[in-house]
Amino acid sequence: MNTFKLITAELQRLEQAKTYKYETALESAQGGVVKVKGKDVVMLASNNYLGLSNHPAVKKAAIEGIKKYGYGVASVRFICGTQDIHYELEKKISKFVGAEDTILFSSCFAANEGYFASFINEGFGSEQHKDVLYSDRLNHASIIDGQRLCRPEFVDKKIYNHSDVAHLEQQLAEDVNNEYRFRIIATDGVFSMEGDLAPLNNIVELGKKYNAIVFMDDSHGIGVCGKTGRGTPEAKGVINKIDVITGTLGKALGGAAGGYISSSKEFISYLRQKSRPYTFSNSLPPAIVFGAMAAMDLLMNDKSIVSRLHENTAYFRKEITSLGFTILEGDHPIVPIMLGEASVAQEMSAALLKAGVYIKGLWFPVVPKGEARLRTQISAALSKKDIDRALEAFEKVGKKMKVINQ
Numbered sequence: 001m002n003t004f005k006l007i008t009a010e011l012q013r014l015e016q017a018k019t020y021k022y023e024t025a026l027e028s029a030q031g032g033v034v035k036v037k038g039k040d041v042v043m044l045a046s047n048n049y050l051g052l053s054n055h056p057a058v059k060k061a062a063i064e065g066i067k068k069y070g071y072g073v074a075s076v077r078f079i080c081g082t083q084d085i086h087y088e089l090e091k092k093i094s095k096f097v098g099a100e101d102t103i104l105f106s107s108c109f110a111a112n113e114g115y116f117a118s119f120i121n122e123g124f125g126s127e128q129h130k131d132v133l134y135s136d137r138l139n140h141a142s143i144i145d146g147q148r149l150c151r152p153e154f155v156d157k158k159i160y161n162h163s164d165v166a167h168l169e170q171q172l173a174e175d176v177n178n179e180y181r182f183r184i185i186a187t188d189g190v191f192s193m194e195g196d197l198a199p200l201n202n203i204v205e206l207g208k209k210y211n212a213i214v215f216m217d218d219s220h221g222i223g224v225c226g227k228t229g230r231g232t233p234e235a236k237g238v239i240n241k242i243d244v245i246t247g248t249l250g251k252a253l254g255g256a257a258g259g260y261i262s263s264s265k266e267f268i269s270y271l272r273q274k275s276r277p278y279t280f281s282n283s284l285p286p287a288i289v290f291g292a293m294a295a296m297d298l299l300m301n302d303k304s305i306v307s308r309l310h311e312n313t314a315y316f317r318k319e320i321t322s323l324g325f326t327i328l329e330g331d332h333p334i335v336p337i338m339l340g341e342a343s344v345a346q347e348m349s350a351a352l353l354k355a356g357v358y359i360k361g362l363w364f365p366v367v368p369k370g371e372a373r374l375r376t377q378i379s380a381a382l383s384k385k386d387i388d389r390a391l392e393a394f395e396k397v398g399k400k401m402k403v404i405n406q
């Protein structure tokens, strides 16, 4: 079999297994309502939590960024790709999340890839060392891939059951007499398939008790969780208590691209030296830097944006439940509507698109077998009318498919 045939066969296998990812082109900007195939549909699938992706102030700032600092920097940070605005954005993020310092990456995927190996693979002058990682079973792919870059001879990797503090403690306790150099607990702040928040307060306590570094990816928490949108630590009352926070600029904070790591001054200085996706990849373009700063200014100065997101979320959660749908409980704008079989989720997302609602279904192997779902993501960009229109479509399609009672 030649390469072409092998690849084609694999693509067919993906299609048969219903794991082939199809793309649907939007014919408009991201927003509460978008255009698909010439039709306006309510968007319930984006990470545009604060509705800033197409906000006039963010767009104006991005254009301003291009005017003042150009389109591209054409360099990595340490050669000639650092503009004063990169430091400005890093400072802004540090202040917002309550950390000493911040380092920017081209994405949060790159930030997570650039974190673990940067110190786990380093001997710091000694020949032999071993670190240990404790990772939540449902952590994002970028955390998993970041950990894969750590050389096995330097690290023991343990996976604890999802948000299971007792299991995590059991693993930490088992290792208490092992001579590990660094112990690192890694968790998402918000888990993207479930919309649930990590038990950060317990994790922080365990980190203290067992002398472990607490690493948290707050991509779905920043701008979303907590009264002022400072993220999962604000919601859980542990601001300033997480050792390492990573996050994205590609969701609530304007939705363009870019990621960051916030931590102590020393550790961020170290990452500027050793983190490969930072050292060997272009710095963020000025339009994105300016856009992200404008998004953060809006979030900090206009409290109504994040409260609108919270109100929309509470409204949708209440109304969809009273229609008879089963959702995963919580208060995050990720609202999984549980349907069971993959075929039901597939049929329902297609029917909803026809009825004017854009939503994606998730099924095995992305989520466990028999737990197929539609993943709703609520945004501050949605008006009450948009949400009501979506709820009407849910009711109509749900009844027709007998997912809810007539």
Ligand SMILES: Cc1ncc(COP(=O)(O)O)c(C=O)c1O
Pocket: 106, 107, 108, 109, 110, 140, 142, 188, 192, 217, 219, 220, 247, 248, 249, 250, 257, 258, 259
């Ligand atoms: C938890 C989490 N971490 C990291 C990422 C990657 O973010 P970015 O798009 O900035 O690479 C995502 C995006 O889906 C995510 O959900």
